[in-house]
Amino acid sequence: MSHANDIYQGVSEQEFAHWKQVAQQVADRLASTLQTRDRANQHPFEEIDWLRQSGLLKLAVPKSLGGGGVDLVQALEISRIISAADGSLGQLIAYHYSNGVWSYILGNRMQWEFIARGIVEHGWFQSSISNPRDPRLKLEWDGDDVLVSGRRTFATGAAVSQVMTIAVWIDDQLVQYQVTADQPGIRFNDDWDNLGQRLTASGTLDFDRVRLRPQDRLTGLEQNPASAVLRNALRNQFSQLIFVHFYLGIAEGALKQAAHYFRTSVRPWPESGVEQALDDPYHRLKAGELASELAAGIALAEKTARTYQAAFHAGNALTEAQWGELALLTDQAKVIANNVALKISHELFELTGGRSTDNRYGLDVYWRNVRTHTLHDPVSYRIREVGDYVLTGKLPTPRVYAPPKKA
Known part of the structure; x- marks a missing residue:
């Protein structure tokens, strides 16, 4: 798991300040067009290109390969x-x-660097096709190649990606292949019309005898099977961690937009006895409560991210206890982020009032987005895992999905 000496080593505060400024410029552009794009509900080809042109797609690739480092x-x-x-x-x-992390954990050096160079030199955007609850793909063998057919659901970003990771059950082993998205036999279905996260291209896709070659199979874990289970399980933890961060990001945006609306549009309630809404103590109480809970969630998320990075860099030396402690922290961060994002995106209307529900303000998009994705992975199971530790002292262990039944 040590393919490059500078993998995910970080940049100076000054350099990172530059990248945050770049990200904020892209964010401002996205925010200014959000309502129009959300209502159009189209695949975000243009938006991905904004990320590409800004350099943000290659940000996590090592500098030795031309990335941001x-x-x-x-x-x-x-x-x-x-x-x-x-x-x-x-x-x-x-x-x-996250898919860059997957490529690094799952792939050998040649495979990972192939993807990393594609991101830097060609602006590739990565996706993965790995919903474990989907039925098995139909497999046909042609020598050492396997031809896969079937439908995959929640194929987030696949329609706008240039490279994808495909999870395939072969017998009762889950095997990962990484291929470019222009393979013959892949059809992207324009059928994502859900309540929220409408610009994620998260619909279905169909495979019609898509050829997967032995060299497409990610084999990095096979080089050290003794530590493979724990290292592979780091992927699940990073998936949870990215959920935590974009939930909290949505919550930040929601509270910021609500505060802007409040300052410019909210009038005092007649019974308040104040001349301006800002002087109403109930408004201040609600704003302070939401901001404090958000700050606590961000602090826990950042602590968890640092703990994850230490576990990631432990490589083959990662212990079960270290993994379990990370999983516990990740569970707690997920619970807090889930709850605070839902709370802020819902209760912001107590700050902004009835007129703010007018569709021209678009304040509903934050709740719709959070509510849609927080159903992706039931938070109750993360709470149960934390509670189990509190009552028994038992740390979490890697979760293993059972293979779906054969057709």
Whole structure:
């Protein structure tokens, strides 16, 4: 798991300040067009190109390969900045960074560097096709190649990606292949019309005898099977961590927009006895409560990101206890981010009042986005895991999905 000496090592505060400024410029552009794009509900080709042209797609690739060289903590903060402006694009860039982590953990050096160079030299955007609850793909063998057919759901970002990771059950083993998205037999279905996260291209796709070659199979974990389970399980933890960050980013954007509306449009309630809404103590109480809970969520998210990075860099030396402690912290961060994002995106209307529900203000988009994605992975199971530790002292262990039944 040590393919490059400078992988996710980070940049100086001064250099990172520059990248945050770049991210904020892209975020401002996304925010200014959010309502129009959300209502259009189209694949975000143009928006991905904004990320590409800004350099943000290559941000987490090492400098030795021409990338930005940020660490995972810094990459997650960038995803939060984008999420505050547009939850859909925040999810997509977070998934892109996450798939880079997957490529690194799962692939051998040649495979990982192939993807990294594609991101730098060609602006590739990464996606993954790995919903574990989907039925098995139909497999046909042609020598050492396997031809896969079937439908995949929640294929987030696949329609706008240039490279994708495909999870395939072969017998009862989940095997990962990484291919460019222009393979013959891949059809992207324009069928994502959900309540929120409408710009994530998260619909279905169909495989019709798509050829996967032995060299497409990611084999990095096979080089050290003794530590493979724990290192592979780091992928799940990073997935949870990116959820945490873009939930909190959406919450930041929601509270910021609500405060702007409040300052410019809210009038005092007749019974308040004050001349301006700002002097109403109930408004101040609600704003202070939401901002404090958000700050606590961000602090926990940042602590968890630093803990993840330490576990990631431990490589083959990662211990079960270290993994379990990370998983516990990630669970707690997920619970807090889930709850505070739903609370802020819902209760912001108590600050802004009835007139703010006019569709021209678009304040509903934050709740719609958070509510849609927080159903992706039931938070109750993360709470249960934390509670189990509190009552028994048992740390979480890697979760293993059972293979779906054969057709």
